[in-house]
Amino acid sequence: MTWLVFTDLDGTLLDHATYDWSPARPALDRLAALGIPLILASSKTAAEIAPLHGALGLGQAPAIVENGAGIWQPGDAEAAEAPAYRRLRWLLEEVPPPLRARFCGFGDMDDRQVAALTGLSPAAAALARRRKFSEPGLWQGTAEERRAFLGELERLGLAARDGGRFLTLSFGATKAGRMAEIALRYGAGTTVALGDAPNDREMIEAATHGVIIRNPHGPGLPELSGEAAGRIRRSAAEGPEGWNAAILDLTAGLAPQES
Incomplete structure (x- = not known):
C-alpha cells in the first residue's frame, strides 16, 4: 500500500x-529507504521551495506551494508572468482604503522589510516575495476591522487563512485539497500530514495519520477530533526534533517492500 508524507516547513520540518x-x-x-515520497506543503513560493527540495534530495516529488494555492513540480520552468497574483493584488486594491491600509502584504514591502519580519537573508526574502498565487501579510487593525476586511475579501472572491506568522490571501485552494489531488495521482492508500499552525489543520485532519508538531512560538492548534481516537497525535519535542520522532514512530513497522 502506497504511503505519502506531507509536511509543513516553518516550525515543523x-x-x-x-x-x-x-x-x-x-x-x-x-x-528514502522505504521509498516513501515526501511532499513539502508550505506557504513558501516555488522559488524558495526549489533549492530546499534539492537539498533534501526529494527527487521528482511535487511540492504544495503558497499555502496550497499552487503545485510545483521539479523541472518546471519559472514563468515570467504571474497572472493569478497580479489579479489578486488588483482585487486587494478594491477593498475600502481604511481597511486596505490595515493589511501590509509582501507586495507592499521591499526585500529588506520582509527579511526583518521573517529573519531571512535579503536574498531569501527576495525569493519569498516572488509570488505566483497568493499574498501573505501582516494584519494591524482591530478585531472589528478584521471582520470587515474578511467580509470584503469574500465579496471579491478572495479567501484568507491564518498561518504561524502571516494572514495569507488567495483564491481559496488549500493544502488539504492539494494533498487529495496528489494522493489520487499516486494512488496512495495511506497519507501522513505534519504541521504546527491553523493553516495545517485541514491537511492534518484529512490525512490517515496526522501529527501536530509542538511550536510554542505560534498560535498552535486546539484539540482535534482525531486525537481521542489516536489518528492524530502531538509531538513532545519542537520542530524538526518532534518531526523526526513522529516519522520514525509511524514508520517503525514498515519494511521497504511495503512502501
Missing part, C-alpha cells in the same frame, strides 16, 4: 528560528 532541518535527518533517511 524547519526550526522556527533557524530554519535548520538537520535534526530530522534520520527520519528523512528512513523515508
Whole structure:
C-alpha cells in the first residue's frame, strides 16, 4: 500500500528560528529507504521551495506551494508572468482604503522589510516575495476591522487563512485539497500530514495519520477530533526534533517492500 508524507516547513520540518532541518535527518533517511515520497506543503513560493527540495534530495516529488494555492513540480520552468497574483493584488486594491491600509502584504514591502519580519537573508526574502498565487501579510487593525476586511475579501472572491506568522490571501485552494489531488495521482492508500499552525489543520485532519508538531512560538492548534481516537497525535519535542520522532514512530513497522 502506497504511503505519502506531507509536511509543513516553518516550525515543523524547519526550526522556527533557524530554519535548520538537520535534526530530522534520520527520519528523512528512513523515508528514502522505504521509498516513501515526501511532499513539502508550505506557504513558501516555488522559488524558495526549489533549492530546499534539492537539498533534501526529494527527487521528482511535487511540492504544495503558497499555502496550497499552487503545485510545483521539479523541472518546471519559472514563468515570467504571474497572472493569478497580479489579479489578486488588483482585487486587494478594491477593498475600502481604511481597511486596505490595515493589511501590509509582501507586495507592499521591499526585500529588506520582509527579511526583518521573517529573519531571512535579503536574498531569501527576495525569493519569498516572488509570488505566483497568493499574498501573505501582516494584519494591524482591530478585531472589528478584521471582520470587515474578511467580509470584503469574500465579496471579491478572495479567501484568507491564518498561518504561524502571516494572514495569507488567495483564491481559496488549500493544502488539504492539494494533498487529495496528489494522493489520487499516486494512488496512495495511506497519507501522513505534519504541521504546527491553523493553516495545517485541514491537511492534518484529512490525512490517515496526522501529527501536530509542538511550536510554542505560534498560535498552535486546539484539540482535534482525531486525537481521542489516536489518528492524530502531538509531538513532545519542537520542530524538526518532534518531526523526526513522529516519522520514525509511524514508520517503525514498515519494511521497504511495503512502501
